[in-house]
Every structure is written in structure tokens, then in C-alpha cells.
Amino acid sequence: MAGVSSKSATKRKIGEENRSYQEKWEDEFCFISGHKEGTAICLICRETVVGIKWYNLFRHHKSKRSSFTEIFPLESNERKNKVANLKLKVVKNIPNFKMMNGGHLQLF
Ligand SMILES: [Zn+2]
Numbered sequence: 001m002a003g004v005s006s007k008s009a010t011k012r013k014i015g016e017e018n019r020s021y022q023e024k025w026e027d028e029f030c031f032i033s034g035h036k037e038g039t040a041i042c043l044i045c046r047e048t049v050v051g052i053k054w055y056n057l058f059r060h061h062k063s064k065r066s067s068f069t070e071i072f073p074l075e076s077n078e079r080k081n082k083v084a085n086l087k088l089k090v091v092k093n094i095p096n097f098k099m100m101n102g103g104h105l106q107l108f
Helices: 023-028 056-063 065-072 076-095
Strands: 032-034 039-041 048-049 098-100 105-107
Touching: 023 032, 023 056, 032 048, 032 056, 039 056, 048 056, 056 065, 056 098, 076 098, 076 105
Parallel strands: none
Antiparallel strands: 032 039, 039 048, 098 105
């Protein structure tokens, strides 16, 4: 009866630690997928964040854009309109982006 547990295989399941861009981040953090894999572009300041992780985008949005969510609360119509507007500007100003049906931006 040895008290040694046989938990040799540590099952580490770190949530959704994948590095792929998720479309919901458009509304949540105002980020769109960037030109290079693993990058995302902030719709507001057009800064590129390298290393797509929820936390990286969260941190950028929180530290630089904390007032954005105050002015445009999550899931409000104001926010939806604002994000749609920002996306239109990006489509105009950054080549290779196209607006898809449903309003998401896609790189070409
Ligand atoms: Zn930004």
C-alpha cells in the first residue's frame, strides 16, 4: 500500500490554448486575424499583436482600450455598429482584407 500515486502522465489541459484566431474576438476585443499566421490586428489602433492567445488580446484591449468597453459595452448595438465601422475602415486602408457575408473580415 504505497501512497505513491501513479499520476505519471500529467494531463495538462490548458483550456483552449490553441493559437488559431477565433472570429468571436472581433467583437470581444476588436481584433482581426493578421497577415502572418499567429498574428492579429487591433481594429482600433491597427497594431499587430504577435502570438494569438486569448490573454495577449485581452491584455492589449484592456491596457490600451479600457475606455472602449465603457463607451461601447459588450454585445450592445453601439458596439456592433462601432466594430462594423472600424472594419470598414480597415477594408479601405489595409489591402488584402475583404468583408465576407456576415461581416467578418477575411484575408486574401
Ligand atoms: Zn489596439
